[in-house]
Amino acid sequence: MAAIPTARAQAVALLGQVLGQGRLLSEAMSGPAWDALAPADRAAAQRMTAEVLRNLERCDRVLKPHLRKGPPLFVRNVLRLGTWELCTGGAAHGVVNEAVQTVSADRKTQSMKGLVNAVLRKVADDGPAQWAKLRVPRLPRWLRDPLVSAWGPQAVSGMEAAHLAGAPLDLTARGDAAGLAEALGGEFLPTGSVRLREAGQVTALPGYADGDWWVQDAAAALPARLLGNVSGQRVLDMCAAPGGKTLQLAAAGAQVTALDLSEARMGRLRDNLARTGLAAEVVVGDALEHEGRYDAILLDAPCSATGTIRRHPDLPHAKQGDGISELIGLQAAMIDHALGLLAPGGRLVFCTCSLIPDEGECQIEEALSRHPGLAVMRPEVAGIEDDWRSPEGGLRLRPDFWAARGGMDGFYMAILHQPE
């Protein structure tokens, strides 16, 4: 029988999949070795992998003087994990021993156990003091360069600081948000979300089982609010899964049709509806082929997801910007199709969790030039700050905003109004 992997060994395997095979962490956390781990070990492996990726540049800087030539990726990842642990308070004896055991377990890397032992002992001596002085890790060039062009170097440094800090847990209340904030000891944010700094296990929080709230970043909670009063209206949530925005619309009294291409992700949407006791018509299908007439449409289009790096530090390392131009074409086609499904006078909120203007501001500018008469409505909901407003009339949210409060996801959103 194959040995059950430890959390550390599994973290090294996950790093290999993200950095070697370009897989997202969410995709890599599957398969027999993953399933064999106890839940606490899975949580530990996920946390270790995410923290190494968040601090990849720092790990490599600490390791560099101790490596004359680059070892194979597997060994390099063992060293990176060991370095992160040693530099953030891990006990040298346990960390070094387990790293040595991990390389010894594989015939191809057995011969490198001496190197791993020697390097990590040096890191244990001088790494922690260096670590504290290292700069905030930078985004990889494929993403940093376009973001610097769009937002300037200072803003991008602020985003990188936010990525390093990670994200608090934000909740959307099914009912009274201020009351929920008080009950959970959280902060009631100006835009209506509830923020918890030290949340622990989400499913153990009061009100989870009763569906009193759902997890949703404060920025992600804004697009549904931009649709205004939807009570009694026919609303299409065009790319709906796993359903955070569907729940908001249903809780606000809309007759929601939740549409998404992914059967698997729609399973999560159905679970979310069942947990919260909210109702929506659930349709699995292609948004570009969907037909109907709606008073309002929410189009949370598939995108690069570069606004979510605080919570997904694997993303800039797994992807190299591949596929973004196809996504930009799909977003434009979805806007055009959605406009054709709107009843006269209807409104469409377009949004993406992207930091790249081509997936945000530019989509709106181009939609306006393709559709004469189409207008952008000024978003007027609680908590919006003036510097979130962008010239074409949308809202640009960035991870470096609300820095003292704990940041927010990067998002773009705009309300398009179809003339009568």
Ligand SMILES: C[S@@+](CC[C@H](N)C(=O)[O-])C[C@H]1O[C@@H](n2cnc3c(N)ncnc32)[C@H](O)[C@@H]1O
């Ligand atoms: C940003 S996510 C949506 C998140 C969701 N609105 C929420 O708040 O939970 C984008 C979604 O678009 C879906 N999608 C991608 N291509 C699609 C298509 N052609 N038609 C419908 N849905 C599509 C993906 O399956 C994914 O669930």
